[in-house]
Amino acid sequence: xSQRIGRPxxxxxxxxxxxFGSLYALRRLDLEIAPxxxxxxxxxxxxxxxTLLRVASQxxxxxxxxxxxxxxxxxxxxxxxxxxxxxxxxxxLTAQENLLLFARLLGIQExxxxxxxxxxxxxxxxxxTSLVRxxxxxxxxxxxxxxxxxxxxGLLLLDEPATGLDTESMEWxxxxxxxxxxxxRTVVMSLHGESSLSQLATRAARLDAGSLVADTHAGATFQxxxxxTGA
Amino acid sequence: xxxxxxTAVLLGKELQTEFRSRELLTTTIVFILIVIxxxxxxxxxxxSESRRFGPGLLWLAFLFSASLMLQPCFLKxxxxxxxSALRLCxxxxxxxxLAKLLANACLLLLxxxxxxxxxxxxxxxxxxxxxxxxxxxxLFGSLGVSVTGTALSAISAQVRMRELMLPLLxxxxxxxxLISSTEATAALxxxxxxxxxxxxxxxxxxxxxxxxxxxxxxxxxxxx
Numbered sequence: 451x452s453q454r455i456g457r458p459x460x461x462x463x464x465x466x467x468x469x470f471g472s473l474y475a476l477r478r479l480d481l482e483i484a485p486x487x488x489x490x491x492x493x494x495x496x497x498x499x500x501t502l503l504r505v506a507s508q509x510x511x512x513x514x515x516x517x518x519x520x521x522x523x524x525x526x527x528x529x530x531x532x533x534x535x536x537x538x539x540x541x542x543l544t545a546q547e548n549l550l551l552f553a554r555l556l557g558i559q560e561x562x563x564x565x566x567x568x569x570x571x572x573x574x575x576x577x578x579t580s581l582v583r584x585x586x587x588x589x590x591x592x593x594x595x596x597x598x599x600x601x602x603x604g605l606l607l608l609d610e611p612a613t614g615l616d617t618e619s620m621e622w623x624x625x626x627x628x629x630x631x632x633x634x635r636t637v638v639m640s641l642h643g644e645s646s647l648s649q650l651a652t653r654a655a656r657l658d659a660g661s662l663v664a665d666t667h668a669g670a671t672f673q674x675x676x677x678x679t680g681a
Numbered sequence: 682x683x684x685x686x687x688t689a690v691l692l693g694k695e696l697q698t699e700f701r702s703r704e705l706l707t708t709t710i711v712f713i714l715i716v717i718x719x720x721x722x723x724x725x726x727x728x729s730e731s732r733r734f735g736p737g738l739l740w741l742a743f744l745f746s747a748s749l750m751l752q753p754c755f756l757k758x759x760x761x762x763x764x765s766a767l768r769l770c771x772x773x774x775x776x777x778x779l780a781k782l783l784a785n786a787c788l789l790l791l792x793x794x795x796x797x798x799x800x801x802x803x804x805x806x807x808x809x810x811x812x813x814x815x816x817x818x819x820l821f822g823s824l825g826v827s828v829t830g831t832a833l834s835a836i837s838a839q840v841r842m843r844e845l846m847l848p849l850l851x852x853x854x855x856x857x858x859l860i861s862s863t864e865a866t867a868a869l870x871x872x873x874x875x876x877x878x879x880x881x882x883x884x885x886x887x888x889x890x891x892x893x894x895x896x897x898x899x900x901x902x903x904x905x
Contacts, residue, residue, distance in 0.1 A: 509765050510905045532769060536762035542698050554690045555770035557683060597766065 458485035459604035460520030467514040475501040485521035490651035499640035531598030541583035568596040588619030608639035683772035691780030731804035736866035751830035755838035785827035822862035
């Protein structure tokens with residue numbers, strides 16, 4: 451899907467706590483994700499999955515605790531790609547204009563070329579000059595993933611990437627994430643229950659009320675992690 | 682300097698989207714036009730009255746219309762959470778503010794310059810000879826309004842009753858801009874026009890103080 455892959459970047463959460471007023475979204479959470487791992491994060495609505503991903507992307511500052519990126523030299527800054535519930539794209543710009551805008555902001559060399567490559571990889575080249583507001587949910591999701599891949603991230607965070615996708619788009623997404631995982635990138639995706647995406651995971655963990663309650667690295671089985679979610 | 686290239690890219694995006702839709706420009710121009718025309722018809726001012734009250738009326742119209750124009754500045758970034766995408770891409774969050782305030786200042790200045798001849802016709806005031814000086818007052822005035830308004834737009838976008846919150850916060854803060862811009866404009870519209878450097882100095886000081894504050898604390902306004 452891409453040529454230059456950012457160094458696989460792991461992430462370590464140490465006693466991470468996030469409060470919104472009196473509401474605890476994350477409670478002193480410890481979790482270490484090694485470079486190259488593909489983690490499926492599950493849990494009920496409101497269990498803290500989105501907050502954890504936003505803390506990992508550094509969009510949300512934790513109330514307490516420490517966040518560290520693994521697998522990088524001291525001088526390196528992490529390259530993080532983030533796909534959230536919202537598409538994080540401008541409806542009033544075309545697909546190409548959106549990608550070009552973010553590529554230029556990131557200071558990517560030859561942004562035009564990179565943009566076209568990603569549009570082709572996401573099967574959107576034919577609609578490159580169409581406004582994003584005319585896109586279906588599946589097309590928007592593909593473009594959102596293309597945006598997250600612009601800088602060849604070593605760590606990719608996907609927040610419920612399968613939401614609202616039809617079978618065809620789901621097949622594309624599964625293939626794309628498999629490709630990213632096989633390229634050696636660290637992938638963290640929040641999911642609602644088992645799906646074709648959960649089968650790609652090399653590790654699964656479940657959150658409940660802001661705490662980590664099950665982890666295949668701590669003895670839980672994949673079945674265990676997904677069965678109790680019930681979401 | 683990645684902050685400057687980020688600002689240039691974002692400024693281009695802001696202007697491109699506005700000139701594509703022309704939503705804000707049209708609304709603002711129509712609003713100010715209505716105020717100018719209605720006041721002119723209601724009071725039918727003489728030349729001396731126009732010189733006395735015209736500048737104040739003009740700047741009040743600019744400020745009210747600016748509060749309309751600045752409302753969607755950060756609100757539109759919430760629709761698809763594009764603000765998060767910008768925060769992930771820019772080297773310094775100040776680039777987001779800088780681009781937005783420059784775009785707002787450009788649009789406001791454009792509106793002011795477009796409407797000045799109409800104001801001159803309705804209020805029977807000659808502005809041709811002092812146009813460059815007036816443009817300078819408009820420039821610093823627009824910049825002050827945009828700096829303050831962009832910062833407050835970022836705050837109001839995150840609170841409830843956000844449509845009411847921006848004008849309520851913005852208009853009292855803009856009193857120094859209103860007074861100094863009005864006085865500087867009035868001095869230029871006198872029979873013997875003068876460029877009042879004292880009022881212009883206050884305008885520039887206001888711009889510098891608020892721009893510095895935004896540079897120092899702007900990052901916190903974007904946090905969740």
